[in-house]
Amino acid sequence: MKKSICFLAVAITMLFPPPVTRAQQGPVPCCTVTTVNVRTSTAAAKINASGQTFEFRVTDPKLMASLKTGQAVYANFTTKQVSFDGRTPSGIITAGPASSPAVAASLAGKAGNKPVGVPPNYGPVVAAHGCPAVSDGPDLLITALAFDPTRHTVYTVANCGHAATQLPFIVDLFFNATRGDTVEHHVLPPLSQQAVTSQMAQYAGCDRVTLRAVADPQQIVTESNEGNNEKILDALPPCADLAVDEIKQDWEDANTRYRVQITVSNHGTAPTTVTVTARANTNASSFATPTAEYEDVPPLAPGQSHTFHLSKKYALTTSVAVDVLLDYYNKVFDANKDNNYKHRILGPH
Numbered sequence: 001m002k003k004s005i006c007f008l009a010v011a012i013t014m015l016f017p018p019p020v021t022r023a024q025q026g027p028v029p030c031c032t033v034t035t036v037n038v039r040t041s042t043a044a045a046k047i048n049a050s051g052q053t054f055e056f057r058v059t060d061p062k063l064m065a066s067l068k069t070g071q072a073v074y075a076n077f078t079t080k081q082v083s084f085d086g087r088t089p090s091g092i093i094t095a096g097p098a099s100s101p102a103v104a105a106s107l108a109g110k111a112g113n114k115p116v117g118v119p120p121n122y123g124p125v126v127a128a129h130g131c132p133a134v135s136d137g138p139d140l141l142i143t144a145l146a147f148d149p150t151r152h153t154v155y156t157v158a159n160c161g162h163a164a165t166q167l168p169f170i171v172d173l174f175f176n177a178t179r180g181d182t183v184e185h186h187v188l189p190p191l192s193q194q195a196v197t198s199q200m201a202q203y204a205g206c207d208r209v210t211l212r213a214v215a216d217p218q219q220i221v222t223e224s225n226e227g228n229n230e231k232i233l234d235a236l237p238p239c240a241d242l243a244v245d246e247i248k249q250d251w252e253d254a255n256t257r258y259r260v261q262i263t264v265s266n267h268g269t270a271p272t273t274v275t276v277t278a279r280a281n282t283n284a285s286s287f288a289t290p291t292a293e294y295e296d297v298p299p300l301a302p303g304q305s306h307t308f309h310l311s312k313k314y315a316l317t318t319s320v321a322v323d324v325l326l327d328y329y330n331k332v333f334d335a336n337k338d339n340n341y342k343h344r345i346l347g348p349h
Contacts, residue, residue: 035069171215
């Protein structure tokens, strides 16, 4: 089984060599690899100077197979690229620094100390409408908690009392036991609420996670009820999942010739927000050089598909080997990269 996996990785690398550009990298590695996930072709690294972490996706299967924790890595956060030799881009930064749970945890320190990072998006303060009960004094509750389509944490904090909070307060956000963000709030008027999207508390995975929000964990605000400030949600983050669904013959010219028809789709629970590239290699002879064609696949909603044809027509007596690699430039945070590649031999008839 291991030999088959290695052979497949080598075959994909030969069929789909990674695009080569020159990134602007410094002469000294800035960072160190901390975790490696071979299945998803992703890894995390730590910025040596600050302790912040970020995540990246490796574009070359051979490099991914050789990647080890503790390995030095160069990073350019302007171009969103990483390199292992300081010259050749080897991966794309997909999260961070200061946007993943690990980043937030490393910066947070003690509870109540605000992590340094991107400020949240505050909604307007409006009349509260999610209060289960109304008290005489201020009473803070988290009335809504969820992920947005890009896995950022979204919550609503409400003051369900007839009195203002009098003092500013914070809301702490957690992924399992890891604090992802601390959000500062101004005084909240009586019977009012505010929705917030945290830019730091973005979950960096597609696995099930316990999402937790705690209002006023320092108990600065004197409330009618101090026991209802927390909300917990067992959630599956929304993630796109691009897949090559089908490679088949599309017959033309009175069924005497055919073109290769390819269908790709998004099997995930989140939309893709960018156009991605599908590369298709065809080879009608074991001695010929494969012919590569590229297709721009537009953003796809969950369940949406995209079908396209390769340009060449083949006689019904001709067989052709087809290899398709979807998201060739690794632009999408994908729940499963294994189904981005498909091989099929068509014909003859």
